[in-house]
Amino acid sequence: MHRTKVRIVEEALDANNTIARANREDFDRAGVTVVNFMSAPGAGKTSLLERVVGNVPGVRVGVLEGDVQGSLDADRLASLHVPVTQLNTDASFGGECHLDANMVRSALDALPLRELDMLVIENVGNLVCPAEFKVGEDVRVMVASVTEGEDKPLKYPLMFRTCDLVLVNKIDLLPYLDYDLDRFLYNIDQVHPDAERLLVSARTGEGIEAWRDWLADIACAPQEIPA
Amino acid sequence: MHELSLSGAVVNTVVKHAGGRPVSVVNLRVGRLRQVVPETLVFYFEFVARGTICEGARLEQEIVAASLRCMACAEEWEIEIPAFRCPSCGGSDVTVASGEEFEVESIEIEEAACIAQR
Numbered sequence: 001m002h003r004t005k006v007r008i009v010e011e012a013l014d015a016n017n018t019i020a021r022a023n024r025e026d027f028d029r030a031g032v033t034v035v036n037f038m039s040a041p042g043a044g045k046t047s048l049l050e051r052v053v054g055n056v057p058g059v060r061v062g063v064l065e066g067d068v069q070g071s072l073d074a075d076r077l078a079s080l081h082v083p084v085t086q087l088n089t090d091a092s093f094g095g096e097c098h099l100d101a102n103m104v105r106s107a108l109d110a111l112p113l114r115e116l117d118m119l120v121i122e123n124v125g126n127l128v129c130p131a132e133f134k135v136g137e138d139v140r141v142m143v144a145s146v147t148e149g150e151d152k153p154l155k156y157p158l159m160f161r162t163c164d165l166v167l168v169n170k171i172d173l174l175p176y177l178d179y180d181l182d183r184f185l186y187n188i189d190q191v192h193p194d195a196e197r198l199l200v201s202a203r204t205g206e207g208i209e210a211w212r213d214w215l216a217d218i219a220c221a222p223q224e225i226p227a
Numbered sequence: 228m229h230e231l232s233l234s235g236a237v238v239n240t241v242v243k244h245a246g247g248r249p250v251s252v253v254n255l256r257v258g259r260l261r262q263v264v265p266e267t268l269v270f271y272f273e274f275v276a277r278g279t280i281c282e283g284a285r286l287e288q289e290i291v292a293a294s295l296r297c298m299a300c301a302e303e304w305e306i307e308i309p310a311f312r313c314p315s316c317g318g319s320d321v322t323v324a325s326g327e328e329f330e331v332e333s334i335e336i337e338e339a340a341c342i343a344q345r
Contacts, residue, residue, distance in 0.1 A: 008244050012255075014234040100232065128262060129229035149289060158262055158307035178309045190310045193319035 016133055019101035023108070023136025033219045034121060036137035038159065040152075041125030043143040043206035044169040046073045049120060049200035052212045053082045059219040062116040066099040066124050073122065085110050089124060098129035104136060118219045127152070127215055131159040139218055145170040146177060150184035157191045165196045165214060172201040230264060233329065234271040238281050240331045249286045252335035258326040259293040260309075283342030 007077075011017070027034045041044050045104055053061045065074040074086040085108040087183065089096035089109045096103070111119065121137065142163040144152055147170055153160040160166065167189060173179065182186035198214065200207035241253055253272075257263050265288050272286045294305045297313035298320040311321050 001339060003335050003336045004338050005333050005335050006244060008240070008331045009333075010240055010244070011328075011330045012233065012240045014331060015239055096232065098229070098232070129232065132229050132233070132261075154309055156262075157311075158260060161311070189319070190312065192311065204321065 004218045005196060013132065016101045020106055020134035020136045023101055023104055024138075026108060027113070027119065027138075027192045030116075032047055032113050032116050033118045033139075034135075034137045035118065035215070035218075036123060036130070036135055036140045037120050037142075038123045038130045038140065038163070039125060039145075040127050041083045041144035043125070043145040044202045045122050045125070045143050045146065046076055048143060048167060048169060048200065048208075048211065049077060049122065050080060051202055051205070051208045052215060053077065053120070054080045054210050056118070056219065059103065059216055060115060061118045061120060061215070062112060064111065064119060064121045066103070066122055068124060083112050083115060084132075096124070096129075098124050098133055099135055100133040101135050118215065119168045121136070127156040127159045130158070131162050139164045141165045141167065144184075145171050145225045146173055146179045146181070146184075148185060150180050153184070153187040153191045160188060160195065163192070163195055165198065166180050167211060168197060170200060171199050171206060172204045229262075230267040231271045231275070233263065234268055234275045236329075237286075237298060237331060238275050238279055241281055241284075241334055242279060243333075243335055245280050245334060247280060247334040248338060250281050250334050250336050252285045252287060253281065254287045254289070254326045254332045254334065256289045256291055256330050256332045258291045260323065260326040261329050263288075264292070265328070289332070291325050291328050294324045295321050296324045297321055301333040 037045055051062060062083050063077050064087055066087045067073060068089050071086045074084045083105055087103060087136045121135055136141050140163045142159060144166055198207055200211055239313055269286050276282050276284060292305050296303045296305060297318050299318040300316040301316060302313055302315040303324055304314060312319055
């Protein structure tokens, strides 16, 4: 036996990116704008969706709900009479901490794409892994709640760098916290100056109109074709 | 914890190129911005490689420094912390020059010695 070196130079996530492109093409054909919606656990993704999904003017929104286990979030959203499809990750290798392109592909048949203008894919709560895996989205939105601290953009730069919009949630709690909002926004500037930000509270409804308008805008805007 | 999925992606990439031959070394290039913990990746790689041609292979990781380039003034610099503003002109139109790699650079495979050299 002898050893031979074979040069490869291939991005190891190419397979995922290829499937993500296929998903994107299917979504584009169906005329559905796709949002990859991410955050740490408990930041308020589902609450912020509950506030808007049923009443984005002129836009039919559906949700693909990714969870390690159970359908608690999907049940909450289904009660608003919005099309919701549940995708559990625990059937795969020990319960994945994120959705990848293949998992989303496996859910395509179950999605009522013809009845939708927009699909929000609520990713598994996690600031690390979901940032690595494209799923076929047009835009990425993340929620960063003020109780998480102002240092998070510096600790999870990959996530903050890949998001088009950062929803700063739970701002009704600001009077009770030592959280420095200016510092947080400055930290976003450090890692991703172009990221849009909206200050919101799913609890009081503050900023929710702006969040809904943002969704309405991207549903209507022609999307760039990714390279 | 993304290392589990990442190591699966590495094994799949290697299997695609190895032509069924047993692999003894996998050389990876990992950019610092990918937030990969090298020891964790090795741990999962050994696990995921079981039962594949990568079983028992050594995973070598070349860590690629994170460097940025300013689109306004062409300054290029390495970063130790995630700060994406140009230190020269203060501009924010900055691209990542290196540090986002996660690629299989090469593999070393075992071949029977009797195969004629091409």
